[in-house]
Amino acid sequence: MPLHFDYDSMAGANEVFKDRETGSRWQQASAAAISGPLEGAHLALYPFIRTIWSEWRRRHPDTLVLKPVPGYAELMPAMNKLIDQTRLGAGPAPRGAPQTDDRLRPRETVAGLEIRDEAKAYSVAALREVRVINDQLGGTPVLIVHQPGSDTTTAFDARRKGRRLRFRPANEEASQLVDLETKSAWNAYGLCVSGPLKGWQLKPLILVPEFWFAWSEFHPKTTVYSNRGVQ
Secondary structure, three states, X not given: OOOOEEEEEEEOOEEXXXXXXXXXXXXXOOOEEEXXXXXXXXXXXXOOOOOOHHHHHHHOOOOOOOOOOOOHHHHHHHHHHHHHHXXXXXXXXXXXXXXXXXXXXXXXEEEEEEEOXXXXXXXXXXXXXXXXXXXXXXXXXXXXXXXXXXXXEEEEEOEEOOEEOOEEEOOOOOOEEEXXXXXXXXXXXXXXXXXXXXXXXXXXXXXXXXXHHHHHHXXXXXXXXXXXXXX
């Protein structure tokens, strides 16, 4: 049954929406119905990539663009200021956020990943530094790739027919990778472009961009990636 949503309220500094069909209320961060006839249900999260317009247009030149509503352009200076603050991770958690986890700053931007009830946060600051991470979460070998020029982060199940692959960047931007097992060349979107595995596509994993105060609130048992070890 298709659902249509409207803004309802805030809970723990996180938006709550109500669907028109059943009146159930849904938490934005968890995509779960928290009250109403559908309480306990979860919405499926579609794969997506957080990137900049020029990088998206390079890969998808024929893409459609959502037309802004009237008045949106006037909001852009304030929005750009907020984006700059986000890149710096500056500022406290908003009023109402139960911020208690001080492993990262409240507004540190993280890429959150959850597999089989295990959650991990990768701070964008750390990703910009290391660019390529070979990790494991929920029993799954994971590849995380960050292209610092566009702040594009992608994640994949790092297996090919059950065999784990490990990767290293082949250039400064990490737009090209090499796997250590077969020496095949890959792009940052999980596609092998040359070598023994040419044409193989790694299974994408969904990374969720969040402020740390929000990710840690809804994933209280999360670990935190650090290039100095797991926190």
